[in-house]
Amino acid sequence: MISVPFKVLLALTVVCSLINPASAQQRQVTEVAPGVKKISIGQADKFSPYSFCDEKPQLAAMQQLPAAKLPFDINNIAVAITDRGVVVEVPLDGDEQLYGFGLQIGSFNQRGLRKKPIVNDNPSNDLGYTHGPTTFYVSNKGYGILVNTSRYTTFYCGSTSRNNGAVAAVKQTNGGNSVEDLYANRSGASGVVSADVPGAKGIEIYVFEGPDMLSAMQRYNLFSGGGALPAIWGLGVKYRVKADFKQDEVKKTAAYFRNNHIPVDVLGLEPRWQTTAYSCSYVWNKDFFPNPQNLIDSMKLQGYHINLWEHAFVNPASPLYEPLKNKSGNYLVWNGLVPDFANAATSKLFAGYHENTFIKQGISGFKMDECDNSNLSYGSATWSFPEHSRFPSGIDGEQMHQLFGLLYQKSIYNVYKQNNIRTYLDVRASSSFASSYPAALYSDTYEHDEYIRMVVNSGFSGMIWSPEVRESNTVKDLMRRSQTAVLSAQTLYNSWYLQNPPWLQINKEKNNHDELMADSKQIEADVRQLLNFRMSLLPYLYNAFAEYHFKGIPPFRALVMDYPNDEKVFGIWDEYMIGQGILAAPLTEKADQRKIYLPAGNWYDFNTGKKMEGGKEYTIQPTYTQLPIFIKEGTILPLAKPLEYVAPNSQFDITCYVYGDNAKGTLFEDDGITFNYEKGKYNSIGLSYENGKGKLNRKGSFGNKRYAIKKWEVVK
Incomplete structure (x- = not known):
């Protein structure tokens, strides 16, 4: 393959024939970034995931990755355009393992499965339904494939066999009369991954080369603009209060945390802060919050950030209703408008209202709910807009569903960025090329096993997952869920239906009657210990997210x-x-x-x-x-003295724990709250321990010091 200089991004075009039932068409193979090639054929859809990716590829970082390599000839990726749509076939080795298709809840290794990654509010039955669908997968052979479509697409992951005219007989095994045995696929599936894209008249396929799996994933994240770097306070602890709490009750909860030295950085307000919530007015409910600015300011003085729940469906009582009436879809949701976020002017109106009404008043983030479609597993689930909806931009309901959560979070995030304020959002749906958005996905499902699996699968999707803690069956359940939350991208307790924190009473009814458990103070102390560890881990986590942003390595x-x-x-x-x-x-x-x-x-x-x-x-x-x-040998683990919250001027007093005779580590140091790091205002701190001595090497243009290394401890 010819090496392409990226100073001018010279396109490499390969014209080859396509086997097509209708006609032979030309296709182009273009190198669009170091180690990233795009196959284009036919008339690609206007509303594809990458068409909405505003962040530029981090080309310099991509050039630092190992030399790109594919385990097969890219021209062996076959594409067929028929009256039905498009079929893509990618070569697949017999021992190859496949991962991805977004934030999958019920499966991990996708080899041999049929997956249809569709956005859905209650993923079930391992169909591929998910809060974060992507048409992207990676292979342990060292590459990634993204079919750039927002249509409902089905992937057959080495699960089908072609009729080549000479079919070998398959020997029936013992127990052949059982249902499981009769339906088992023993046909020796052909060596391809097939992607079926109904309705498409053409397609773009992005190929992310290795040489290894991690490098391919890094290329995907860097091509998407680099991984998200949330505000450092967002990596602390978030607590969502009961949905019907009034202003004084929020203040009382805030006082409880500080009086009992329980770390919390963010307080989330649930639907009743608005005059109407289903659909939304985006107007403060003065019966519950008579002086919202006083709440925001008083909480800020105590080190809290305020996060507001909402969704994107606009109620007739909202100030946004008239401006958006002709910029929305032709169907309503909860009697509210569905904004056409595929239109830049619509997004600007929606986001501009949030900027002037909330962000400039000090609201630090939003929980963007209900953007993930009705539950497709049940005929009775009909709350969202239909797939045949039409929008002024020309996008249809199917494509809008797949992109709605992505475009929603993008609209809100861009306003924060324009104001040079970092945030950490919550969102219930996302899509491809979302790596750069600091938005943690969450779910109304609650199986702990599935929540752990989604932590793992998030690394294949360029997404952030939040395994929040709500109710608990037992104290053991509470503590194990708390451990998972502490060991995830966002530590969140969601008490939207609990009067008191869940560690004071796990029984919902008793909790809401203020009947606390007899050993509640001991359980509170145990939870405090876990949350203190989370706060100790912040410098390490923040550095992991910096490596996500600058190098594309999933944290x-x-x-x-x-x-x-x-x-x-x-x-x-x-x-x-x-x-x-x-x-x-x-x-x-x-x-x-x-x-x-x-x-x-x-x-x-x-x-x-x-x-x-x-x-x-x-x-x-x-x-x-x-x-x-468990800590890998050669690691320096920087643990800080725990803080109850992260203030703009907080300094972290750090003990460096050294694992092994010779160890290395890094810390990323900046103000933690602005985008000034994009202008080079940050420090990179190298940590090393050799011959019984620890060393620190601070380089960069950030003038302040957020980290103070107090001591070194060798773990033997």
């Missing part, structure tokens, strides 16, 4: 991404890497102990300091306050 990712040749990790969905040096292995309430697998190398049990040889399985039995994490 939370499956073991297979770092160890793509280790067959033992191909199916491990309940362990994951955090940053470069931490392996997490969460537990649920189902068991007091679990088996873990540690990949090659040496690891250290964080709780005991015990050195453990990799390539082996172990059984662990952590207590409720012992986080199930």
Whole structure:
């Protein structure tokens, strides 16, 4: 392949024939960024995911990745355009493992499955329905494929066989009369991944080259503009108060946290802050919040940020209704308008109102709910707009559903960015090329196993997942869920239907009658210990997100991404890497102990300091306050003295824990609240420990010091 200089982004075009039932058409293969090629053929849709990606590829960072490589000839990707639509076929090796298709809830390794990644508010039955659908997957052979469409697309992941005229007989196995045996697919599926895109008249396919799985994922994230870098306070603790709390009750809750030294950075207000919520007015309910500016200002003085719940459907009582009436779809949702976010003027109107009414008054973020369609698994779920909806921009309802959450979060995020204010949003749907948006997805589902799986799958999607804590069956359930939340991208307690924090009373009815558990103060102390660890971990987490932004490395990712040749990790969905040096292995309430697998190398049990040889399985039995994490040899883990909240001028006093005789680490240092880092206003701090001595090397143009290294401790 010819090397392409990217000073001018010279396009490499390959014209080749296409086997097409209708006619032979030309296709182009264009190198659009280092290690990223685009196949174009036919008349591609106007409203594709990449058409809405405003962030520019980080070309300089992409050039620093290892030399691009594909395990097959790109011209072997076949495309057929028929009266039905488009079919794409990508070569697939017999031992190849596949991951992705967005934030999948019910599956991990997608090899052999049929997946239809469609946005849906209650994913079920492993159909591919998800809050965060993408038409993107990655292979352990070292590449990624994205079919650039917002149409409902079905992927057959090595699960089909062609009729080539000479079909070999398949021997029936014992037990052949069972339903499972009769329906089993033993046909030796052909070596392709097929993508079926009904209705399309052409297609664009993005190919992200390796040479390894992590490099391919880095290229995807960097091509999307680089990974998100949230405000540093957003990586602390978020707590959503009861939906019907009034202003004084919010203040009372805030006082409880500070009086009891429980770390919380963000307070979230649920629907009743508005005059109408389904659909939304975006107007303060003065019966509940008579002086919202006083609330915002008084909470700020105590170190809190305020986050507001909403959704995008505009009520007739809203000031936005008249301006958006002719800029919305031809169907209503909860008697509210559906804004045409595919139109830039519509997004500007919607976002501009939020800027002037909330953001300039000090609101730090929004929870963007209900943007993920009705539950497609049930005929009775009909609240959202139909797929045959039409919008002034020309986009249809099917495509709008797939893009709605992405365009919604983009509208709000862009206003913050224009004001040079960083945020950390919540959103219930996203899509492809969302890597740069600091928006954590969440779900009304609540299976703990699935929540852990989505932490792992988020690394294949360029998305951020929030396994929030709500109700609990038992104290064990509460504590194990709290551990998972602490070991995720967003630590969130959602008490929208609880009078008191869930650690004071796990029973909903008793909680709302102020009947606290007899041992509530002890459980509170245990939760405080977990949350203090989260606050200690902030410098490390913040650096992991900086590496996400500048290098494209997912801060939370499956073991297979770092160890793509280790067959033992191909199916491990309940362990994951955090940053470069931490392996997490969460537990649920189902068991007091679990088996873990540690990949090659040496690891250290964080709780005991015990050195453990990799390539082996172990059984662990952590207590409720012992986080199930293992530290990779050669890691310097910078843990800070825990803060109750992160202020603009907070300094982190850090102890560097050294794992191994020679170890290295880094810290990213900036103001944590603006986009000045994009202008180079940050420091990179190199940490090293050799020959019994720790060293710090601070480089950069950020004048202040957020981190103070107080001591070094070697773990033996």
